[in-house]
Every structure is written in structure tokens, then in C-alpha cells.
Amino acid sequence: MPISLHLLHLAPSCVSCTRLAHRPGFRLANVSSAGHKEPAASHALYLHPREPSNMRIIQVNKYHFLKGGAERYYLDLSALQKDRGLQVQHLVMQHPRNLELTPEDQTVSEVDYRGALSPWQKLQHGFKVIYNPETARAATRLAQGPRPAVAHLHNIYHQLSPSLVHVFAKSGIPMVQTLHDYKLICPGYLLMTQGAVCERCKTKHYFHAFRHRCILGSGPASLVGSVEGYVHEWWKTYSLIDRFLCPSRFMLEKVAEFGVPRHKLIHLPYLLPVEQYEPANFPPDPACVYVGRLSREKGLPTLFRAMSLLPPSCKLTLRVLGEGPIEEELRTFARKQCPDRIEFLGYQSGTALHDAIRRAAFAVLPSEWYENYPFGILEPFALGRPVVGAAIGGIPELVVNGETGRLFESGNPYALAEALEWMTSPQADPERMGRNARAFVTETCDPQRHLAQLDEIYAGLHP
Template identity: 25%
Template sequence: MNQIRVMIIHNFYQQPGGEDQVFRAEQAMLQEAGVEVIEHIAHNDELAQMGPLELAQVTLWNSEAYRQVRSLVATHKPHVVHVHNTFPLLSPAIYHAIKAEGVPIVQTLHNYRLLCLNATLQREGQECVLCVGKSIPWPGVLHSCYRNRAASSVLASMLVMHRLLRTWTDKIDRFIVLTDYENSVFVKGGLDSQKIRLKPNFVHPDPGAGDGQGGYALFVGRLSPEKGVDVLLEAWKGLDIPLKIAGDGPLGSVVAQAAQSMPQVEWLGRRPRQEIFELMQKAAFLVFPSVTYEGFPMTLAEAFATGLPVIGSNYGSMPQVIKENQNGLLFEVRNPADLAQKVQWLASQPHTLAEMRRQARREFETRYSAKQNLQMLLDIYKEAAGAGWPVQAP
């Protein structure tokens, strides 16, 4: 078989997150399948060495990134380039560099950055879609949605500049979204529906299902307002079910205080991924109280891989991932009383919980395994490459 060559590109964040995990998981999956993978990355740790003017310049158009990427593409001649994140260091200039070498581009849309300055469709903890569909995202600048007014202005300028350059419409051959909900939002925001393909996140390697005999509920994630941490803690004030919280973030001190005053709550801090899997394998269920428009959180795919049902908020794309009374339960977003009721009910239904465990694992095996995901990804690459795809490739 003619070997497939794929270049993968990602701008890593300062705090590790789901996008970084997906990038590495797809890289490993492709390499294990015999695909030649060429990697190009940047890391936001470099931001500390930049002044405001330099950062603004590279956000709009990073000439050095353009030269580096174009040189790599010319040298390695990949069949397709798969971009995950360019913000802010790589900049959208790299799309122009890749296209200058005549190579097709696939872009995974992990968040809503193309439509929303803070990438979450949220403002002050509430839904906000004021910028969706606008050629100039001026509401995001007005409300300083990305850090502050100056940073918001730079980001808005980048989006406007590349809309005028038709970067998103002309340079990218296929977009990958993680859920049907995301698809509808991006189409409303102006992307060509004919270029969008659905491919959910996946877990690789398979951690295996657990027995769920730990007798505790589990929260895994960044301790920040958009993750619904306050909803979680408020709900647990009236519950005696053990809760383990794994993660760190701006609300770490709030969680620490809650753990001191509520004996049923234990804060574990940030834990290695393997330890997270072990916690999931022993937990009774995962609690996911997010109040933001999540794409497809890796935490959910990981939970299903370990056979762990999820009690999550009925918000955004979550009802498409968490199937009521099958692999979990849904509660009214921002409603701690409803969350507490669902937790109490599920904890008292061992037979229902056991069946949900089986269905959660089945969901992983049929939709979120590496085997399923590899074929979907290669099919998208093949579409983007067209006649340039190796004839004998799968």
C-alpha cells in the first residue's frame, strides 16, 4: 500500500486540555495504522517572552510561521495537512502557506473561536450569540470578551482580516465538527455546510471498563465557573453520597474550602491521566454540570470507555452525547436542586445503574473507539485530497 503522509499542526495551550489530548491521540492512532505523520507545533508558553505589540502582530499574521510551515510542506509533500489550533502563535497565515504548496487542508473545530472571541458562546456565565453571523464581532470587543478590550480588539481584527482574505472559505477543504449541534452553529455562522464533516472525539488506547464498586460520584475537569463548579458544590450540600473532585483551576480555593466543610467531598487536585482512568473505573457515575457550550469533552468519551454513566446538564450538545436513561441522565442547567435529585435517584437504583454502565461501554465501542475513528478520519482526508490521495490507500 502506498504510505499516506499527513502533516498535523497544533498550537498547544498553557494549561493542558482536551484539544491537546485529541491531537496526541490522533497522532498515535495514525502512526499505529502505518501513516507517516509529520508534526509541527507551537506552545503558548512562548507568550511570556512577547510584548503586546509583537503578540498582536503574530496573532494577525505570523510571517515566520508562514515560512516554517511552507518549507515543511514543500520538503515532506504531505497528502493532506490537518490543523487543530492556530491561535495565537501560528496564526491563520499558515493556511495560506499550505495552500501556496497546493496541499489540501482539514481543520478540526474544537471550539467556537471562529464565531466568538472567547470561543465558548458565553458571556458572564450566560449564553451569548451576539457575534454569530456578524462580519465584524464588535459586541465581543465592546464587552471585552477575550481578556480585555485591547486583546479583544486584536482577536476581532484577526477574524475580520481573514474573513476578508477568505481564509476560512477558500483555504480550508474540510472542517471537522464534534457534534451535530456544533454543525448547526457553524452553518449559522457562515461556514459552508458541504465542507463540514462530523467526527466525534475518541479514546486511545482503550482503558477498559471498570466495576464501579467505589461507591462515589466523580467530577473531572478544570475548576472554573463555566464548568459548573458552583452548581456541583451547591447540589452536594444536601447529599451524603461521597464525591471526588479531580482537577485544578481558578476555583481551586473554593473547592478546598468546600472539602473542609463537607466531609462527603474530597478534592484530589490535578491527577495524571492514568489515575483519572482508575478513578473512573471505580466510580459509580460521573457528574458533568457544565454551563457552557461544550464541543465534545474528552471527559465524556473517557467515561464511556470505562463504562461510567454521566449525569450532565441539558445544555448545548450534551443531550446529543448523554442519552437520557441509557448512558446517563440530564438535569436542568444551572439547577443544583435538579442535579441533587438526579444524583440521589440514580444512586438508589443499582440495577438501572448497572444497565447504564453496560450501555455507556457499548456507546464507546460503537462510536468512540480508535477503530471507528480511524476510518472516519481517513475518509475525511481522502475527500479533502481528492485525486491527490494515494490510489491504494484505505
């Protein structure tokens, strides 16, 4: 089937999406004059689905199990591409939790940088962060397979290393990388230092990572991260990658601001198989839910403080789903300040996770770092639940006041408490906002449209 590109006028397919279309950061699918929905793409390109080609896709990510949002996207994308008849191979790290792999896939030895390591092992692993020879050999074996081929990179840093980039480039295999975090421009991934947003490395002064101990709070680890940044800048490693796929417009603008060429950047929101998320058909409890890692950059101390500020007349409770490094600190605060408002439910997944979100009236994401395009919002949306979100990073592209949830000033517990209380008021109407949220994510994250756009991106890398 020949590639067909069309420029179309904005014509959202439902009333709620019409309102969202006029808000900054929103880009909705369009409808052709014949009434057929067309997918939204970067630079106003709207792409017809292509028939599956004979192209081989090399999917590269350090983890091959559901660890976080990056893995959810990587695994969903790989499965959907296989379902369409594409040949998909994987390059991943060995891990006991890995999902099933095939003999055609390649693995490298497991590395646990948080484990107990001898000084010699730390030195060895430090070098592997910069260039892992085992990864390079595995990439070489994959590069020798049939053509045409494209390598789709995800989180490759540290355990795999960018050594594979040079192998694929030398072999003539084009590469795209989905940017799940800010590692491309920040040695510490988060653009955050000591609890605050940080952009000190904007001028490629990576020594700041060591100076401020940005990686695991460790001097040696941060030194390795600084050296890694300088080495790959010297080697021009990331200039060898053909396209960078940015799930949020915020991500695209931020990496462009740091000097990544704009012609290499494409806005492509995550896909989400919404049909796998059944919305609730029963009234919710007077509760909100947080789903995610219990870490400082997620704004959990601010959320807990906000819960303690709610007046007695507000009966809202908080259910916390997840684990993380500040869990004990949070439990101590909850016991002392608001023992009857906060419940810890631990890590949840699958049906149990969906049920917990459905039972709550809304979800909350109080992040204090530049969130990209968080599944902590996408999944509640798919389940028909609105979200109270911090106005930071890519969150405002998803959460619109009064339409799909409520925004508040990031890091401000008083503003968050006000938003939480508003969500329990009659004028909020969380059921209506939940329907809007599901309609939005159904349009924006449609898997078939996403795959069609990827087909066009892959095909554009082969003259």
C-alpha cells in the same frame, strides 16, 4: 484498494445500543448483511477501511503535550496514523512539556500570553495573533515536502496563528480542520460572555468581543481578538480550508447557523482506544467524580450548590479532580457549606485518573457552555461509568436518561441535586448504565473506523 461506499440500514449490534439509536443525537455503527460491523459516517456514508496510502499528513496544533481534550485527540490520532505506516509531520509551538519530536517536524517560538510582558512585547504578540511570520516560514518548509500531502489542523489560534492557512493554500496542500471549540465563529472560543451563553457575533460583529471583554477579561486582549476576527473575515482565511470536522452534531449545526457552508462540514466523533480503559471489577464507592478544569463555564459553582442541597439521607460524596482559576472559591464554599461531602484530589492523569473514576459510582459534567464532545464523558464511559450531564451543547448526544446516565437543566442546582439523588436510588442501576455507556463509546469512537473515515476524507481532497 479502491474506495468503496455503501448505504446501509440501521442495525445496532446490541440491545442497549438499539435503545440509544432511537434517541435524538445518537448515530451508531451499522452491521452489514454479512454481520460485519461498518463504521458510521456523516450523510449516511459507510466506509470500508482503506490500506494505508503514501499520503503525507501534516498535523498542526499549538501544543504537543496532553493539555486537554483537543491534545488528547491530536496525539492519539497522530500516533495511530504513524502506527499504520503513514508519514506524519508536526507543526507545533515550542514548550518544555512537549513530547518527543523528530527533525522532520517544525516548531515556532513559545508564546505565553498569560506571562509578564512589556508593552512592546504585548504589541508584538498582538500582531502575531493575527499573522505570525515564524509560523508561515515553518509551514513553508513543510509545504515543500513530498506529495500527496494533506494538512490536518487542530487548535492553531493565537500561538501559531492562521498565517499557515495561506501558506498551505498557496502551495496547493488541501486542509481539514477538526473543530475542538468555537473559535471559528467566536473570538472568545466559548460562545460565552460574563458567565452566560452568547451569540452576539453571529452576524460577524466581532466588536462585541472587545465591548464585553470576552478574552481573559482583558480589554487589550479582547481588542486583538476583535481585530483578528475582522482581518481574517476580510482575508477570507477560513474559506481556504476544505473541510471542517465536527465531533458533535451540535457543533456542526451551530457553525452552520453562523454561516459556515454546510458542504464543508462533516460530523466525525472523536476516536478513543477503549481497549486502554479497563472497566472496574469491584463495587464503587458512594461517590461521584468531576474531572476537568475548575472554571466557571464548567458549572462547578452549580455542582457545589447542588451537593449542599442533598438531604442527610443521601450519603453521596463528590471527588474533584483538576485545577483551575476558581479553585480557592470552590474550596471556601465546600468548607462552609458541605465540608464532609466534597474532596479535592488535584490534577490526575494516567492510571491514577482511571482508578479515581473507577472507584466512583458515576461521573458528573455540569457545564454551562456549549460543550462539544467532551472527554469528561467519553473517558468515564470507556471505564464503564455513567455520567450525570447538563443538557447543553453536545452532551445530550452522549448522555441518555436511564441508559447512559442522567440529564438535568444546565445551571439549575435543584435539578442537578435531584439527578444526583436519583443516581443513588435503586431504580437507577448505574452498573447497567455503565455497561451501556462502554458499549456505546466502543461502537461510536472505534479508532479503526475513525481512521477509515479520515482516509476517505483525505482522499476526497485529491482529484
